[in-house]
Amino acid sequence: MSPPQPTPLAALLDEAGAPPRSLVLRAPDIGPWRAGNGIPGVWSFAAEAPGPHVCVMALTHGNEIAGGIVLDRLLRAATRPAAGRLTLVFANLDAFSRFDPDDPTASRFLEEDMNRLWDIEVLEGPRRSAELRRARALRPVLDTADVVLDLHSMLWPSDPLFLVSGRSPAVELATRVGVPPLVVADMGHVAGSRVIDYGPFGQPGSGRRGLLLEGGWHWEKATVARMERVTRRLLHETGVLPGAPLAPDAPPPRQAQVTHTVTARTTEFTFTRPWRGGEAVPRAGTLIAMDGGAEVRTPHDDCLLVLPSLLPQPGQTAVRLARLVPPPG
CATH class of the missing domain: 2.40.50 (OB fold (Dihydrolipoamide Acetyltransferase, E2P))
Known part of the structure; x- marks a missing residue:
C-alpha cells in the first residue's frame, strides 16, 4: 500500500516551512496597545465582583500573529471582566516588531526562544538576552495569575490541541472549555521550560492552571477564529466573562x-x-x-x-x- 500523501497545507510550504506571501495573515496594528497600563504591552482590568485572575498571552513567539489579532480585537471591543481580573499580554514585542510578511518565519524570537525560559534558576540567574529581559518584566503578572492561556499557532500542519504541563491540574479546565478536541499532557522540552511549566502552574495542589493552545496553522483565518472561540470559552468557564455554554451533547475532548x-x-x-x-x-x-x-x-x-x-x-x-x-x- 502506498504511503499517504502530504496534506494540502504541507504542499504549499517551501522547504523552510514558509507559505506564499498571499497566504500570510495581515499583522495587527498594536500601536495603541504598546504602552500598556502598567507594563509595556500588558493591559490589566479588574472587576468589582471577586473572581480569578486570568491572563491571556499572545506573541510569545513574535511571528505567531494570530494570537495578537485576537488580543487586538478584545482590546478594540473594550472587553472588561464581569468578575475577577483579566490581563492581556503582548509578550515578545521586540520580535513582533520585526515581523515581515516576505519572511514570516524569521521573527519567532530575537536571541532565544521566549517559551524556553520559564525556570526559576534561569529567570533569577546571570544570563542576559532580549527575551530574558522581557520574561523578567512579565514575571510579576504570572506570579499573580490564577489561570494563564498562552496562544500559539503552528508552522507545520497539525490538528489543534491544548498542551498542559504533565504535573498540572489544568487538564480538567481544558476539558471543560471543550475545544479544541484534544488535550495533551507532557513534561515540556529538553531545551527549557515553557510559560505553562512556570512555578505554580506546574505544581499539583496549587490551584493555578496553565494552558497552551496550539490553535492551528500560522497563516489561516480559521486559526484566529478558533483562538477567539477558545479564549471566550475559557473566560466563560472561569467566570471572568459571560458566554454561551457548549451544546449539552458536545463530546468531551x-x-x-x-x-x-x-x-x-x-x-x-x-x-x-x-x-x-x-x-x-x-x-x-x-x-x-x-x-x-x-x-x-x-x-x-x-x-x-x-x-x-x-x-x-x-x-x-x-x-x-x-x-x-x-x-x-
Whole structure:
C-alpha cells in the first residue's frame, strides 16, 4: 500500500516551512496597545465582583500573529471582566516588531526562544538576552495569575490541541472549555521550560492552571477564529466573562499523555514522510524517522504523533509520542 500523501497545507510550504506571501495573515496594528497600563504591552482590568485572575498571552513567539489579532480585537471591543481580573499580554514585542510578511518565519524570537525560559534558576540567574529581559518584566503578572492561556499557532500542519504541563491540574479546565478536541499532557522540552511549566502552574495542589493552545496553522483565518472561540470559552468557564455554554451533547475532548519526547540529535534528522500532528500510528515499532544513523520507532500501539516539526535542528523537539487516555467510567 502506498504511503499517504502530504496534506494540502504541507504542499504549499517551501522547504523552510514558509507559505506564499498571499497566504500570510495581515499583522495587527498594536500601536495603541504598546504602552500598556502598567507594563509595556500588558493591559490589566479588574472587576468589582471577586473572581480569578486570568491572563491571556499572545506573541510569545513574535511571528505567531494570530494570537495578537485576537488580543487586538478584545482590546478594540473594550472587553472588561464581569468578575475577577483579566490581563492581556503582548509578550515578545521586540520580535513582533520585526515581523515581515516576505519572511514570516524569521521573527519567532530575537536571541532565544521566549517559551524556553520559564525556570526559576534561569529567570533569577546571570544570563542576559532580549527575551530574558522581557520574561523578567512579565514575571510579576504570572506570579499573580490564577489561570494563564498562552496562544500559539503552528508552522507545520497539525490538528489543534491544548498542551498542559504533565504535573498540572489544568487538564480538567481544558476539558471543560471543550475545544479544541484534544488535550495533551507532557513534561515540556529538553531545551527549557515553557510559560505553562512556570512555578505554580506546574505544581499539583496549587490551584493555578496553565494552558497552551496550539490553535492551528500560522497563516489561516480559521486559526484566529478558533483562538477567539477558545479564549471566550475559557473566560466563560472561569467566570471572568459571560458566554454561551457548549451544546449539552458536545463530546468531551480526548485526553493524551506524552510517553516519549523525541529530540533531534543531528542535522540529518528526517521523517519517513511528512507526518501530520494528530495522526495515530497503529503498530508499535513503526519507523517514523531517522536521526543520522539512529532509527526512531513508535514505542507502543496507537501512538499519537503530537506536533511533529518536519525540519528540526539539533536540540529541538522533533515530535512527542503520546498514548490516548481512556475516558473515565
